[in-house]
Amino acid sequence: MSKSLQAIRGMNDILPEQTPLWRYFEGTVARLLDNYGYRQIRMPIVEFTELFKRSIGEVTDIVEKEMYTFDDRNGDSLTLRPEGTAACVRAVLEHGITGGGQVQKLWYVGPMFRHERPQKGRYRQFHQIGLEVFNLEGPDIDAELIVMTWRLWGELGLRDAVKLELNSLGTSESRGRYREALVEFLSAHLDKLDEDSQRRLKTNPLRVLDTKNAETQAVLVDAPKMADYLDDESRAHFEGLKARLDAVGIPYVINPKLVRGLDYYSKTVFEWVTDKLGAQGTVCAGGRYDGLVEQMGGKPTPGVGFAMGIERLVLMLEALDKVPEELARQVDVYLCAFGEAAELAALSLSERIRDQLPNLRLQINAGAGSFKSQFKKADKSGALYALILGDDELAQQVVGFKPLRGQGEQQSIAWDALAAHLATCVVQG
Ligand code: ATP
Ligand code: MG
Secondary structure, eight states: OOGGGSOOTTOOOOOTTTHHHHHHHHHHHHHHHHHTTOEEOOOOSEEEHHHHHHHHOTTSHIIIIIOEEEEOTTSOEEEEOSOSHHHHHHHHHHTTTTGGGOOEEEEEEEEEEOOOOOBTTBOSEEEEEEEEEESOOSHHHHHHHHHHHHHHHHHHTOGGGOEEEEEEOOOHHHHHHHHHHHHHHHHTTGGGSOHHHHHHHHHOGGGGGGOOOHHHHHHHTTSOOGGGGOOHHHHHHHHHHHHHHHHHTOOOEEOTTOOOSSTTOEEEEEEEEOSSSTTOOEEEEEEEOTTHHHHTTSOOOOEEEEEEEHHHHHHHHHHTTOOOGGGGOOOSEEEEEOSHHHHHHHHHHHHHHHHHOTTOOEEEOOSOOOHHHHHHHHHHTTOSEEEEEOHHHHHHTEEEEEESSSSSOOEEEEHHHHHHHHHHHSOOO
């Protein structure tokens, strides 16, 4: 195929074989979020470039090298959103829905775009489900976010495969003091730092903690510890969070090097990580960003949120064999009809059945065909039962009801009794 007719590298089609699992995952999360009192918000996919520069920070990987940025026809610089928090904050400010301390518990789902090197679990168009909470400043809400994800892992059968890492970044003041101490320490070891870290030392020194370079990691062993610089308030907040996780029995490890890639975090940061996906191990990440709203021109407004990567979680469900069996079957009943009169009757019968059983997955044969070919299609559809309507059945106002998966003999059922009969033999979602 010519190159122009292929999808862009790192941007994938999600094929019909894959969408049931995506919908199961998204549906499970959406139901959970509903139950905990979160409401969905939908933001545009494209925003002014300035929004991301202001919120994410100029010297982050995302803004420096990962954004899809282009000029609109009228010369405005626009960017495909690399993440959801910036647009969500923009939206709540624009609509004034966090004013006067109004609490908002919001969630969103959709594609994000980052120009990274595509590999398993890392794409250029990927999908997140994220949530943001505004105007709640205590550790109770941080805990709720984590407890909710813990429940999600439970429902999905993933609890044994994920680990919670926690850290506190303190307030911007305490972080500032720590940053100074870190810069002073690292500057004294400059020659032992890898090139990236040397650059980060000038632009975003906390990110040096994040390095994968072994030599730099060795230097960091003796570096000042963030925990020693925490202010009392952040310390109490962190203790409050840990007490709540302990109360629910959620295991965690404190990772003092967890800093997160974005500039805007403060106090709590956390990641759910797995060793089941190779290098792309973080499936859900988030934290508190009490300074962000103000930084974006609003009144001081505490905020906390997280985002999870749908591709990575779907990969995990597959890798760990946690795909529910019932997803494999998309059709309950397949209706075969032979001859034009039977086709007409089949159509009106199927609509009556749908009225009575709105959740029944009933596929009606299209394109006519012989007995043999319609049966083949019925079988291939995965349906549990075939319904058969030919001239004889039409004359008697019955259908042939044939189990396709070896549960008993074919029988004849009157049209009027069909819905009731189907209700007893098909479990409806
Ligand atoms: P990573 O360290 O893996 O690059 P990140 O810190 O850049 O992740 P966030 O911005 O916190 O990621 O996004 C939250 C989640 O979104 C990640 O934990 C991950 O599950 C998912 N994610 C981020 N970037 C990608 C990507 N390029 N492809 C697929 N999923 C991604
Ligand atoms: Mg990244």
